[in-house]
Amino acid sequence: MISKKLSGAEIRQGFIDFFVARGHTFVPSSSLVPGGDQTLLFTNAGMVQFKDVFLGTDKRPYTRAANSQKCMRVAGKHNDLEDVGRDDTHHTFFEMLGNWSFGDYYKKEAIAWAWELLTEVWGLEKQRLWATCFKDEKGEIPTDDEAAEHWCAQPGFDPSHVLFFGRKDNFWEMADTGPCGPCSEIHYDRGPEYCDKRDVPGHICRVNGGCQRFLELWNLVFIQYNRSGPATLEPLPAKHVDTGMGLERIVSILQNTPSNYKTDLLFPLMRAVQQMTGDSDEQMEANLTPYRVIADHTRAATFLIADGVVPGNIGRNYVCRMIIRRAARFGSKLGLHEPFLARVAEEVIANYGDFYPELVRNRSVILTNLTNEEERFARTVESGVAKLENLLERLSASGQRVLPGEQAFDLYATYGLPLEITRDIAREQNLEVDEDGFRQAMEKHRLVSGAGEAFGPLGGEDVEVYRSLLAELQAQGKLGSEGVAYNPYEWLEVEEPILALVANGQCVSSAKPGQTVEVLLPRTGFYVEAGGQVSDTGVIVSVTEPRWEIRVRDMRKPAAGVIVHVGEVVRGEPRVGDMAIAAVDAQRRQDIMRNHTATHLLHAELRAVLGEHARQAGSLVAPDHLRFDFTHPRALTPEELEQIENGVNRAILGNYRLNIQYKPLQQAIQEGAIALFGEKYADTVRNITIGEPETFSNELCGGTHVDETGDIGLFLIISEGSAAAGIRRIEAVTGRGAYELVRKRFRLLQQAANLLETTPEELPQRLENALEALAQARKQIADLRRKQSQEAFQKTLENITAVAGVPVLAIQVAEADADTLRSLSDLFYQRYPSGVVVLASVDEVGKPVVIARLSEDLVKRGLNAVELVKHVAAFLGGGGGGRPTLAQAGGKEAGRLSEALASVPNWVSDKLAKSE
Numbered sequence: 055m056i057s058k059k060l061s062g063a064e065i066r067q068g069f070i071d072f073f074v075a076r077g078h079t080f081v082p083s084s085s086l087v088p089g090g091d092q093t094l095l096f097t098n099a100g101m102v103q104f105k106d107v108f109l110g111t112d113k114r115p116y117t118r119a120a121n122s123q124k125c126m127r128v129a130g131k132h133n134d135l136e137d138v139g140r141d142d143t144h145h146t147f148f149e150m151l152g153n154w155s156f157g158d159y160y161k162k163e164a165i166a167w168a169w170e171l172l173t174e175v176w177g178l179e180k181q182r183l184w185a186t187c188f189k190d191e192k193g194e195i196p197t198d199d200e201a202a203e204h205w206c207a208q209p210g211f212d213p214s215h216v217l218f219f220g221r222k223d224n225f226w227e228m229a230d231t232g233p234c235g236p237c238s239e240i241h242y243d244r245g246p247e248y249c250d251k252r253d254v255p256g257h258i259c260r261v262n263g264g265c266q267r268f269l270e271l272w273n274l275v276f277i278q279y280n281r282s283g284p285a286t287l288e289p290l291p292a293k294h295v296d297t298g299m300g301l302e303r304i305v306s307i308l309q310n311t312p313s314n315y316k317t318d319l320l321f322p323l324m325r326a327v328q329q330m331t332g333d334s335d336e337q338m339e340a341n342l343t344p345y346r347v348i349a350d351h352t353r354a355a356t357f358l359i360a361d362g363v364v365p366g367n368i369g370r371n372y373v374c375r376m377i378i379r380r381a382a383r384f385g386s387k388l389g390l391h392e393p394f395l396a397r398v399a400e401e402v403i404a405n406y407g408d409f410y411p412e413l414v415r416n417r418s419v420i421l422t423n424l425t426n427e428e429e430r431f432a433r434t435v436e437s438g439v440a441k442l443e444n445l446l447e448r449l450s451a452s453g454q455r456v457l458p459g460e461q462a463f464d465l466y467a468t469y470g471l472p473l474e475i476t477r478d479i480a481r482e483q484n485l486e487v488d489e490d491g492f493r494q495a496m497e498k499h500r501l502v503s504g505a506g507e508a509f510g511p512l513g514g515e516d517v518e519v520y521r522s523l524l525a526e527l528q529a530q531g532k533l534g535s536e537g538v539a540y541n542p543y544e545w546l547e548v549e550e551p552i553l554a555l556v557a558n559g560q561c562v563s564s565a566k567p568g569q570t571v572e573v574l575l576p577r578t579g580f581y582v583e584a585g586g587q588v589s590d591t592g593v594i595v596s597v598t599e600p601r602w603e604i605r606v607r608d609m610r611k612p613a614a615g616v617i618v619h620v621g622e623v624v625r626g627e628p629r630v631g632d633m634a635i636a637a638v639d640a641q642r643r644q645d646i647m648r649n650h651t652a653t654h655l656l657h658a659e660l661r662a663v664l665g666e667h668a669r670q671a672g673s674l675v676a677p678d679h680l681r682f683d684f685t686h687p688r689a690l691t692p693e694e695l696e697q698i699e700n701g702v703n704r705a706i707l708g709n710y711r712l713n714i715q716y717k718p719l720q721q722a723i724q725e726g727a728i729a730l731f732g733e734k735y736a737d738t739v740r741n742i743t744i745g746e747p748e749t750f751s752n753e754l755c756g757g758t759h760v761d762e763t764g765d766i767g768l769f770l771i772i773s774e775g776s777a778a779a780g781i782r783r784i785e786a787v788t789g790r791g792a793y794e795l796v797r798k799r800f801r802l803l804q805q806a807a808n809l810l811e812t813t814p815e816e817l818p819q820r821l822e823n824a825l826e827a828l829a830q831a832r833k834q835i836a837d838l839r840r841k842q843s844q845e846a847f848q849k850t851l852e853n854i855t856a857v858a859g860v861p862v863l864a865i866q867v868a869e870a871d872a873d874t875l876r877s878l879s880d881l882f883y884q885r886y887p888s889g890v891v892v893l894a895s896v897d898e899v900g901k902p903v904v905i906a907r908l909s910e911d912l913v914k915r916g917l918n919a920v921e922l923v924k925h926v927a928a929f930l931g932g933g934g935g936g937r938p939t940l941a942q943a944g945g946k947e948a949g950r951l952s953e954a955l956a957s958v959p960n961w962v963s964d965k966l967a968k969s970e
């Protein structure tokens with residue numbers, strides 16, 4: 055049927071080429087970390103990067119798009135983790151091929167092209183293809199006859215192969231409200247031999263029948279409604295198409311393999327594992343699950359790390375850690391006890407690097423992170439698993455079946471055993487884990503440790519208010535088609551009428567003093583937080599009487615084309631229509647610009663000093679400081695930090711002009727510009743380069759910058775530390791902040807010099823002298839004290855009680871350590887060559903220390919210093935040991951010390967009595 059077996063890469067490229075030839079723009083896959091979407095852990099479908107286009111909060115320069123999107127489904131609603139490895143079709147990471155129409159073509163073209171690609175280009179047998187269309191089981195939403203008719207019109211399509219299904223299978227909704235519409239799925243009949251449910255009573259072998267014979271290949275979603283309530287659907291003015299086809303599945307069909315894992319996308323990874331285990335093909339075949347888990351998880355971890363998600367304790371980082379550790383554990387089931395995942399990852403990079411160049415760029419970061427994480431896990435896994443097995447044993451013995459979540463969390467916190475592994479092991483023994491309890495314990499721990507909430511809920515605000523406001527203002531001609539004009543680079547002050555005021559999500563005509571209000575002007579130069587740079591603050595004041603003033607503390611972009619100034623009315627009553635002057639706090643902005651340009655210089659210097667792997671992993675550009683997170687496996691040395699700080703200051707003193715150009719994204723990337731993961735870029739980007747004739751900084755950035763690097767003034771690193779595993783954080787100050795810091799340090803230095811009555815230059819020598827003098831004085835005091843206590847002790851010795859003729863002394867000595875006690879006991883023996891002495895003291899933390907000594911002749915009479923010291927220590931909750939003539943003990947509680955010492959004479963007389 056298929057003339058030439060296509061490779062997975064050729065199939066991916068073939069899909070894209072097919073749609074590009076039909077007017078689609080190829081849009082590279084967005085990061086696995088969804089840009090700006092806090093509700094989503096990972097990008098889990100091709101449409102994620104286009105969500106705001108469907109919601110109407112953003113626009114793109116194209117109306118047709120095609121791509122292959124990196125996706126992860128490992129947590130939340132779409133959680134296939136437990137099936138991964140057990141069967142042929144589930145994956146944590148996968149690729150989704152898709153074509154989109156944004157208000158452009160619709161069902162007719164989407165269906166015709168899908169048919170053409172599958173049957174003409176890829177040569178699938180027409181008789182094996184089936185199409186499902188939507189028919190509402192409740193009869194509320196119209197049946198999608200339109201799609202069914204288009205299917206029947208395709209050349210060679212069997213009209214009996216159109217089937218209708220209800221809401222669950224064939225109606226797509228983004229959420230409870232918002233864009234939605236019917237979908238049409240293409241299913242492929244692999245033949246009756248693929249049915250895996252033949253023996254299941256009542257199984258009907260058919261499309262959507264749940265067996266492996268019919269595979270859903272491609273889902274075409276037709277977005278034609280907006281759902282505003284449970285029972286209200288409004289037709290959309292512009293209809294969209296969103297399609298998705300899992301790459302692994304179409305490749306397995308075109309390569310005619312029974313399993314996704316046997317395609318050239320995944321099989322080479324299993325081969326790499328096989329080379330390490332030395333298993334024969336038969337052995338591997340008999341033990342497929344670990345092979346499949348390792349292939350799947352390593353591929354996922356490789357892509358995650360390339361997108362900046364390194365192993366860690368919460369959120370996405372936890373997922374990365376969990377899949378690496380799970381793969382490592384399955385490796386140990388195959389006898390792989392040394393780190394081995396880097397070798398598998400090499401295969402992933404070789405196999406996928408051409409299409410996803412980020413894998414090649416981050417090769418060393420990927421390999422080191424994998425190996426480091428395997429090593430971290432190896433250090434504790436055995437004790438963790440042993441502990442878990444004990445717990446499970448006790449659980450079964452007590453007739454229970456569910457391991458408490460607290461205990462599962464303890465295993466994670468103490469031994470790094472992720473919940474998923476604990477669950478794997480429990481399931482192997484037919485036991486369960488309380489997963490909600492685990493999450494609660496983790497959440498509690500996270501809040502206690504101050505890590506905050508990683509994934510809060512979406513603001514839930516009503517975009518509609520702003521969208522209808524925008525439409526109204528556009529209809530009145532007060533705003534252009536682009537909405538509010540925005541130029542933070544030039545408009546630090548604008549004079550404009552207030553177009554709208556929004557308070558508590560409602561449009562209002564005026565606002566009162568003390569009220570928080572959002573102000574919409576036709577244009578603004580206030581920067582809106584983006585790329586790590588914080589929003590501008592400033593004031594909006596009336597131009598004419600009556601006077602009013604609003605302090606702007608934040609900026610927001612609640613919908614496409616809408617920018618509002620968020621502030622508090624501090625004076626008067628602003629009204630819609632009033633003429634106003636909006637002025638950015640210029641000094642604060644200047645501070646921010648210094649820090650932003652310095653961030654670019656720092657980034658460039660880090661790469662120059664540490665290597666290309668030092669990539670931005672997060673940044674904050676605030677007025678008072680800058681914070682820069684980057685991937686690097688270990689702490690920076692003082693020399694490296696000095697070199698970096700030096701390099702940035704050299705670039706500042708070079709006083710280079712910043713070159714800012716707008717150019718096409720692809721051109722900028724080709725010219726070496728650094729694009730950041732998790733950021734969304736338009737097709738035309740703002741490219742900032744620094745340095746002539748040689749460019750040493752080249753970034754895509756929408757932020758505001760100084761004109762020349764000399765404007766930064768001075769750059770000082772104030773701290774370097776760890777931000778997460780594999781991520782370092784540098785904080786620094788520039789300009790006024792750096793000057794403040796230097797001035798403060800000078801003042802402290804002068805104060806210290808004044809205290810020592812010297813100059814700052816002489817200070818270190820003076821300080822050294824003073825510390826030496828202090829040490830000598832301390833030694834003298836200690837000597838005097840010892841002399842004093844010896845003298846006091848000599849006095850004590852003049853008055854000793856005897857027990858059955860044997861001198862016995864048992865006393866507490868103030869402020870003495872074990873050595874002092876021992877030297878005091880020498881004094882006792884100089885005076886009483888035959889006798890018993892017990893000396894005790896209490897150290898600084900309140901713990902008692904005891905020494906006991908007795909003379910040789912008494913040892914001969916059956917007395918023993920070890921027994922004696924143990925007798926005393928028993929009162930103090932402690933223990934001790936030593937020789938028959940000299941023993942030492944420690945204790946926990948000093949409270950019973952006098953009681954313990956008072957018992958010594960009795961102990962001696964008892965022993966002597968027994969020896970008679």
Ligand SMILES: [Zn+2]
Binds near residue numbers: 260263
């Ligand atoms: Zn079947």
Ligand SMILES: [Zn+2]
Binds near residue numbers: 755
């Ligand atoms: Zn920037």
